Amino acid sequence: MVIAPREPISLKTGIFVGNLLSRHNWPSPPFFDDFAEGPPQSERTNERDHNYIDLGISMLKFIIRRMVRAFVTLILFQSLLFALIHALPYDYTAFTLQGPTWRAFMQRQLGLDLPLWIQYLRWLGKFLQLDLGVSFQNWPTPVSAILFNRISRTLLLFLSAAILAYMLGIWLGKMIAWRRGGWLEFGVTLGGVATYTSFAPWLGFVMINIFGWYLKWLPYQRLVNPNVWFNAPVMIDTLLERMLITSVISLTAFLLVRRASRGIKKHHWRRIAQAVGIVIIGIGIGIWWSRSGLSYLAIDVLAHLTLPLITVVLLSFGETMMIMRAAMLETKHDDYVLTARAKGLPDAVIRDRHVARNAILPVITRMALNLPFILVGSLVIERVFTWQATGEIIFSAIEYQDIPVLLGILSIVGILALIAHILLDILYNYLDPRVRYRGLE
Numbered sequence: 001m002v003i004a005p006r007e008p009i010s011l012k013t014g015i016f017v018g019n020l021l022s023r024h025n026w027p028s029p030p031f032f033d034d035f036a037e038g039p040p041q042s043e044r045t046n047e048r049d050h051n052y053i054d055l056g057i058s059m060l061k062f063i064i065r066r067m068v069r070a071f072v073t074l075i076l077f078q079s080l081l082f083a084l085i086h087a088l089p090y091d092y093t094a095f096t097l098q099g100p101t102w103r104a105f106m107q108r109q110l111g112l113d114l115p116l117w118i119q120y121l122r123w124l125g126k127f128l129q130l131d132l133g134v135s136f137q138n139w140p141t142p143v144s145a146i147l148f149n150r151i152s153r154t155l156l157l158f159l160s161a162a163i164l165a166y167m168l169g170i171w172l173g174k175m176i177a178w179r180r181g182g183w184l185e186f187g188v189t190l191g192g193v194a195t196y197t198s199f200a201p202w203l204g205f206v207m208i209n210i211f212g213w214y215l216k217w218l219p220y221q222r223l224v225n226p227n228v229w230f231n232a233p234v235m236i237d238t239l240l241e242r243m244l245i246t247s248v249i250s251l252t253a254f255l256l257v258r259r260a261s262r263g264i265k266k267h268h269w270r271r272i273a274q275a276v277g278i279v280i281i282g283i284g285i286g287i288w289w290s291r292s293g294l295s296y297l298a299i300d301v302l303a304h305l306t307l308p309l310i311t312v313v314l315l316s317f318g319e320t321m322m323i324m325r326a327a328m329l330e331t332k333h334d335d336y337v338l339t340a341r342a343k344g345l346p347d348a349v350i351r352d353r354h355v356a357r358n359a360i361l362p363v364i365t366r367m368a369l370n371l372p373f374i375l376v377g378s379l380v381i382e383r384v385f386t387w388q389a390t391g392e393i394i395f396s397a398i399e400y401q402d403i404p405v406l407l408g409i410l411s412i413v414g415i416l417a418l419i420a421h422i423l424l425d426i427l428y429n430y431l432d433p434r435v436r437y438r439g440l441e
Contacts, residue, residue, distance in 0.1 A: 078124060081411065158312075172317070173322065201383075219303055234297070260277075312381050324360075
């Protein structure tokens, strides 16, 4: 006798039979247990509220543990940084030409004659009080004041390059993963890997030779053109701060436009709405700068910013592109993607709304961890293009052994890396339930 396999029951039938059996206390087959009526709605609501409260408390404990661990890591990093910098063979007083008596006097004034462990404790105590010390070269100017005067220049280059590299890498990775096997994938992959693995100063010199010397399309030296800035109504740093604020406002407006356009169901209408929003943002910014009377100065800064910006983007986008490509290839054959294809959704909708959204998490992870390296690359490119910003300060400090400036700049880079790790941990616990519950144990 051949027993036919049990046919799967429908959801409605299972719920009806399961509730009927549980209401009369009749024994039920095991496969009906999942359909039996659970506790009353009020009890389920209270249980869900308690779960949210417990999850919030657990998340708070998780953040506190991460902050304590980050503080210990910061102290260890500062200790190692202090030891490595003081392992250099000379100090700032070795460059004096006034003789040994004057050098000994300078060492006493700068505190370099003290034992190394006393110097370390004094510096660590000031650092914990947010005091980065005083520059040796520009005595008695605080290191924080020197960095504050140049930070807007570096941030304008660094943030613009990081955002553009992130967006370009995601878009190209998405395209080459979706259209495999053609010349587009080969050319884009080859170019991205070649620029990502390039030596930063070499790539900067290549860009200068091609677009600066040979084609003469873009300026490649100095921060601005002195002839344009003669009798300018504002200082350079003031204008750069305004440009930085404008960039942040523009990015926020762009994200709001993308968020608002998600409610549009038709893919092509959503793209049109986003394009119209971007045009409106651009027109608004152009009108504001024109009415301020500073547009010609901003254009001069942008002209000098273009080459170093493109160089940093070329150095940075390749890794994001390859990670996005790998994540897309891993995700595009999942069951929910096949279901979306079976529904007849357009390829662009499947690519952008189903595959790319689920492949973005490893890209965000790597981008957060790469921000300090992009910052260091920006400092090197600043030196190559004589972009007078933080990079010029750090290389001058290396040349003259200005230890407080070196410690201050590298400490900021380390703090940025640490903040990126903390935010990444919190973001992962928020976005991925598997990581969330494993991290909250």
